[in-house]
Amino acid sequence: MELDFERCYRAVDSRDPRFDGWFVTAVTSTRIYCRPSCPAVTPKRQNVRFLPSAAAAQREGFRACLRCRPDAAPGSPEWDNRADVVARAMRLIADGVVDRAGVPGLASRLGYTERHLHRMLHAELGAGPLALARAQRAQTARILIETTDLGLAEIAFAAGFRSVRQFNETIRDVYGRPPSALRSSAVASGAPGTIMLRLPYRAPLHADGLFEYLAARAIPGVELADDGRYQRTLRLPHGPGSASLTPRDGYVQATLRLTDVRDLAPAVARCRRLLDLDADPHAVDAALATDPALAETVEKEPGVRLPRAVEGFELAVRAVVGQQVSVAAARTVLGKLVRTCAPTAGELLFPDAATVAEAPDEAFAMPATRRRTVRALAAAVASGDLVLDNGTDRAEATEKLLELPGVGPWTAGYVALRALGDPDVFLPTDLGVRRGAAALGLPDEPAALAGYATRWRPWRSYALIRLWRNA
Structure with a gap:
């Protein structure tokens, strides 16, 4: 990743928190790396290097600053916005895929060889998948050390380390002190877990x-x-x-x-x-505010985000159920589906794809055609033909969604917006979007509105949320 020295140094000198997560500041005189907004005295130019990730800094022997905690900065918004292989890999690493399936599992999931994946990640982030996963394990371990009363050996394996020795060495390398020195005297007093x-x-x-x-x-x-x-x-x-x-x-x-x-x-x-x-609200709002139609709402409500999802399949079912019904009606239908599929009473989990695919007809309080769509969706996800997690190829997932009976552009777009986190989705046929556009004096006929919305690229998803709020 190309980092402009002057721009980065100005951000550090002004302690600008907007750049936290975009890069880290490695100070060669102290061998410590910080986030751009670190409150410490600004280091001299000749003692500074700018690196694209905490993993790159750790790989080169720098320790994390214990004052600004650069490992706890917001993530780079690039990994959510972009749809390329590096961004998909970063999203999967954050979800713990390397810890669970190793680098071979990550490479297989992305459809590349381990060697090529390592080359791509190293070229852009200065570190390969193992180093990136190691940086995440160190952060997870620090959180557990400081907020739980778990034994250090338990924490080592819980954070994904293969051995206590590896855990001890990593914590010393990253934080410059042993795990026992990181342990706070004030541990979380909540229940176990x-x-x-x-x-x-x-x-x-x-x-x-x-x-x-x-x-x-x-x-x-x-x-x-x-x-x-x-x-x-x-x-x-x-x-x-x-x-x-x-x-x-x-x-x-x-x-x-x-x-x-x-x-x-x-x-x-x-x-x-x-x-x-992990969004960058300054970049989004600055782009949308150039349109006079949105300028007032941006000024009044800065920092509007995309309400996304914890699980792609759940959101896809919500999208299908929500076709042509009110929000309240969709909640009722989804509540019945969850209760019918739940193995026990009490706190409920949204059912997985295999369970929904085999659920009885009485679980679906909806027309038969929509029930067939939900079952087809569940079967495709359960079989692996359709992948809707945060590391999937967005274009491929959208194409496969459109192949399902009863799934049209609105449903596929809604899934891309919320489940896949695409920042540039627009739904010109959506009634709420059209009403919001009319309220702002914009064209509300779908074709004309879609044409107008091209000026909001690459942030049409955020403009859509603002139209919904103005409906």
Whole structure:
């Protein structure tokens, strides 16, 4: 990744938090790397190097600053916005694929050889998949050390390390001190398996709009929204879990309840994805504000995000169920589907694809044609013919969605918007979008509106959310 020295140095000199996550500052005199907004004295030019990732800094022998915690900065917005192989790899690494399936599993998932994948990642990020996964394991371990009373050996394996020795060496390399020195005297006092942590974001964040959207669509038993807080259950690789998310100034407070602490990294990644916390609101808002029709709403509500999803299949089912029905009606239908498919009473998980594909007719409170669509969708995901996770090829997934009976451009676009995180989706036939456009004095006929929306590229998804809010 090309980093302009002068631009980066100006960002560091002004301690600009907008650049946190875009690059790290490696100080050669101290062998420490920081985020751009670090409050420490700005290092001299001759002592500074700018690197594209924490993993690259660690690979070259730099230790993480314990003051600004560069490993806890918001992620680069590129990995959510881009659809290329490097971005898909980064999303999968964040979800813990390397820890669970190794580099061969990551390469197979992306359809490339390990050697070629390593070459692509190293060329752009200065580190290969193992180094990137190692950096994430170190961050996961630090969170567990500082927020739980788990034994250090337990933390080592929970964070994904293969041995306690590897764990000790990595923590010393990354933080310049042994794990025992990182342990805080104030440990989390919650129940076993409960972890409290902060999820940072780039300000501004229009939290009210984001949480209102999720609250209006909350499925009873799976999600709960009250008093500005959003809670939901999570299907994680090693067992069920749940998350409680509350927006604060500069971060979202997260309380995670995990069956297995090895699921910390995937749980964090899914919560960040759900709330679009790695977005760059300055870039988005600056582009949309150039259109006089959107300038006022951008000024009034800066930092509008995309309400996304923790699981692609769940969102795709929501999209199909939501065809031509109200939000309240869709919640009722989805609630019945969840209750019918649930193995036990109490806290519910959204059913997986195989369960939905085999569910009885009474689970689907919808017309027969839509029921067939949901079953076809579930069968395609269960068989692996359709992949809707955060590492999938967006164009390929959209094409496969459109091949399913009963799935048209609106449904496929809605899935791309929320499940796949595509920042440049537009739904000109959507009634809410058309009403929002009319309210702003824009054309509301689909073809004309689609033509007008081309000026909002590559952020049409964010413009769409603003139109919905103005409907």
